[in-house]
Amino acid sequence: MLSEISIANLYFPPLLVYLGASVLAYQLIERLSRRWLDRAWHPALARFFVSLIVVSTLVVHC
Amino acid sequence: MSIVKLLKTAATLGLGVLALVFCLQLWRAYVLAPWTRDGRVSAQVIRIAPEVSGQIDQLWASDNQWVAKGDPLYRIDARAYRLTQQQRTAEFAEARSVFEQRSAQFKRRVQLGGAIAREEIDNAARDLAVAQARLDAAGSQLAQAQLDLDRTTIRAPVDGYVTQLRLQPGDYAQAGTTNLFVVDGHSFWITGYFEETKLPGVRIGAAVSIKLMGFDPLLQGHVASLGRGIADTNELRNDSGLPQVSPTFSWIRLAQRVPVRIELDKVPDGVELAAGMTASVEVTQPGGAPRWRLTQWLQAFM
Numbered sequence: 001m002l003s004e005i006s007i008a009n010l011y012f013p014p015l016l017v018y019l020g021a022s023v024l025a026y027q028l029i030e031r032l033s034r035r036w037l038d039r040a041w042h043p044a045l046a047r048f049f050v051s052l053i054v055v056s057t058l059v060v061h062c
Numbered sequence: 063m064s065i066v067k068l069l070k071t072a073a074t075l076g077l078g079v080l081a082l083v084f085c086l087q088l089w090r091a092y093v094l095a096p097w098t099r100d101g102r103v104s105a106q107v108i109r110i111a112p113e114v115s116g117q118i119d120q121l122w123a124s125d126n127q128w129v130a131k132g133d134p135l136y137r138i139d140a141r142a143y144r145l146t147q148q149q150r151t152a153e154f155a156e157a158r159s160v161f162e163q164r165s166a167q168f169k170r171r172v173q174l175g176g177a178i179a180r181e182e183i184d185n186a187a188r189d190l191a192v193a194q195a196r197l198d199a200a201g202s203q204l205a206q207a208q209l210d211l212d213r214t215t216i217r218a219p220v221d222g223y224v225t226q227l228r229l230q231p232g233d234y235a236q237a238g239t240t241n242l243f244v245v246d247g248h249s250f251w252i253t254g255y256f257e258e259t260k261l262p263g264v265r266i267g268a269a270v271s272i273k274l275m276g277f278d279p280l281l282q283g284h285v286a287s288l289g290r291g292i293a294d295t296n297e298l299r300n301d302s303g304l305p306q307v308s309p310t311f312s313w314i315r316l317a318q319r320v321p322v323r324i325e326l327d328k329v330p331d332g333v334e335l336a337a338g339m340t341a342s343v344e345v346t347q348p349g350g351a352p353r354w355r356l357t358q359w360l361q362a363f364m
Contacts, residue, residue: 015092040077041070049074049081056084060091 015059022055029054096263098256100319101272101341106249108220109240112138113213118233125227128247129218135242138235140214143207150200150207157193157200164193222247250335252283252324254343257317264288268345270324275340279330285345289321 005012030037030047040046116138123135168186171178222244235241252272256264264285272281296307324343329335 039070041067041074046074046077049077052081053077053084056081056088060084060087 018059018062019055021062022051022058025058026051026054094260094263095347096256096260096345097343098254098260098319099342101252101254101324101343103274103335103337103339103341104251104253105335105337106246107225107337108222108244108246110135110216110219110242110244111238111240112216112235113237114138114143114210115237116140116142116214116235118229118231118235121229121231123218123224123227123229123242125224127224129222129224129244131218131221133218135216135218135224136229136235137216138214140211143211143214147204147207147211150204154197154200154204157197161190161193161197164190216242218244220244220246220248222249245337250326250329250337251286252281252326252341252343254322254324254341255319256322257319259317261288261320263347264322264345268347271344271346272324272326273342274333275342277330277333279333281326281330281333281341282328283324283326286323286325289323292318292320 005014005017029050033050037043037046037050118136119139120137121135122133122137123129129135164186168183168190171183171186225243225245227242229241233241252270254270266285266287268285270283270285272283274281296305298306300306
């Protein structure tokens with residue numbers, strides 16, 4: 001929380017940084033588990049849940 | 063519905079429950095955790111006013127200069143006060159002389175005993191008492207004159223920094239009127255304005271990490287106290303004496319912010335504090351895992 005990223009005196013909230021990192025992590029995970037996600041009852045919903053888990057895990061544990 | 067389809071549905075919903083649990087953790091870490099970007103460096107500012115009036119003839123302090131307790135800051139023209147002191151000294155000498163004369167007179171009267179009237183002894187005793195009172199008064203006036211003379215030199219009451227100096231030799235210093243400010247160099251603390259929804263996580267004595275906007279190293283401190291009152295704008299009254307109650311959107315409730323005083327325990331070398339600086343403040347939770355390593359890592363490389 002205390003380590004805000006500033007670019008040209010514009011301060012980005014930490015969550016924004018984590019969202020950016022989550023996009024990359026999610027794309028990697030989605031690519032690795034695409035076969036399993038496509039077999040879910042609702043593939044889009046399953047992907048949404050995975051993206052939430054990725055964001056939360058990054059923020060809480062990294 | 064086949065067993066495979068049932069399993070697929072259960073797996074998706076299980077994933078959803080897992081996501082919900084993680085989101086709750088995220089909510090606690092980001093929204094409910096006691097942290098704020100709205101912290102300020104605060105310090106005690108001592109307002110210095112002379113206790114005697116006069117023209118400033120010497121100015122030793124300069125703007126933003128460090129001064130130690132007792133260091134002279136400026137001097138008021140002392141000539142008038144020196145003359146007063148001389149006058150009081152003379153008056154004191156006169157009173158003492160009168161007192162000694164009356165004292166000797168009284169002793170002589172007492173020694174004469176029955177040879178003189180009792181009234182003369184009583185009068186001598188009364189004269190001696192009057193002389194004693196005048197001597198005491200003259201002594202007090204001399205002490206006051208000496209005090210005023212001493213007060214023509216204004217000294218720093220604390221270790222600190224002279225700030226907003228707008229004095230020049232030749233300015234007239236009015237007794238009781240503030241004309242110089244010193245920021246107490248040992249009094250810096252942080253005021254964190256925490257939303258009231260985050261106060262349950264703010265415990266007295268809890269360790270606090272502070273990040274100043276202008277300096278990279280983290281400062282360490284602890285929660286010293288919670289502000290016990292902020293102004294309620296609804297309490298303002300108009301000319302008729304009626305409270306000016308503002309209308310609200312009942313579905314949007316803004317949390318009030320309460321000032322929390324954080325005493326500094328450790329200020330890293332190279333960090334220069336100035337009252338009013340902006341700080342981000344995070345109250346450490348007991349057993350809390352280290353967070354925000356990603357941003358710390360990014361910040362270290364940017």
